[in-house]
Amino acid sequence: MKTVGLVVEYNPFHNGHLYHLTKAKEKTNADVVIAVMSGSFLQRGEPALVSKWLRTEMAIANGVDIVVELPYYDSVQKAEFFAEGAIRILDHLFVDTVCFGSESGKIEDFYELYDFIEDHREQWNLLLKEEIALGKSYPKATSDAFQRLSHQLGHPSLLSLSEPNNILGFHYVEATRKWTNSMNAETILRQKAHYHDQDINHATIASATSIRKALFSDQDQEKVKAVLPQPSYHILHQHLKNNQPLLQWESLFPYLQYQIISTKRENLADIYECEEGLEYRIQETIQQATSFQQWMELLKTKRYTWSRLQRLATHIFTQTTKAEINKLQQLKKPPYIRLLGMSPAGQTYLGTIKKKMTTPLISRFAEVQGTAGRLDQRVTTMYNMALGHLTNTSRFKEEYQQTPIRIKNES
Structure with a gap:
């Protein structure tokens, strides 16, 4: 079976993602589409809009055959490490070609x-x-x-x-040369919306940024519906209908503020990506802010991008240390691959490679062990804190008991 790999966040899965998926499959003549997806927190240091399970459900319902999780220590990283982590996982799943979107298209x-x-x-x-x-x-x-x-x-x-996607694309190609023996790379030209677009400016294609903005403002819901595939809209609509929250940094800010104020400065300096005395500036500005947006504006300097500081905020929130990440970055291969969802075709493919795999493929969080497992457990718990006590309890239980999502898609 011929395979194509996608590196994704699906926050949420929109029409641009569906276009990428469809064209990637066509361009590579693939039988199976495998997506490596970030979990609770994303590459630019943001909490995911909804849980990994809802985003997996969107992915499988829209035609992805296998969804596996990109662990926290790779997902909340600068482009080089993010790309490297994803490519290494795809390589251990014997993917033939990775296909990414770019501003180049060639x-x-x-x-x-x-x-x-x-x-x-x-x-x-x-x-x-x-x-x-x-x-x-x-x-x-x-x-x-x-x-x-x-x-x-x-x-x-x-x-x-x-351009952000050209930078990521370069690192995907670099990682295929560095970490794989035979994986090819392909790219698809990004359509209509720009990565950083703040508003929905096209009838059918919009950036995830603009979609999230519209969802949180509770405006332009018809526009949102138009730029999401029907399965994605249905899943999100049902989530909101059940009075479940959509997460953003503002939801987590009180917890982050408490974390910074209650942490000793020397311990703050041990947090991953806290460099060059940033711990002083962090503690000086945090008590002046009444929102995450305001704090970031106070914290930002010419030297540090918004994304860089958001990643640092995420590491502070999750108490992720330099020692933890440095230890995990020394690993010669992924400690495990966590399966989040699969279609019938995906299940068939996994059956054909299972005996060849040298990295454990796990389907329950209870099977996770080691530094990476403990880190992902802590990160998920922290993410769920913003959902409220009852929801947090059920989500924490879900994380341990949830088996891979299975949907019979039409691909």
């Missing part, structure tokens, strides 16, 4: 860029250090260093690293 651009940077790695690293020394954020320094290098060597037409 996979040749990414391979050309990768080869160019590898051929000039020493110069690239030197220029990157120079840009960071100027006080620029890492993404800005990366983009500017690359622009300088490409112009110095007479290659100004190379793929731009100023």
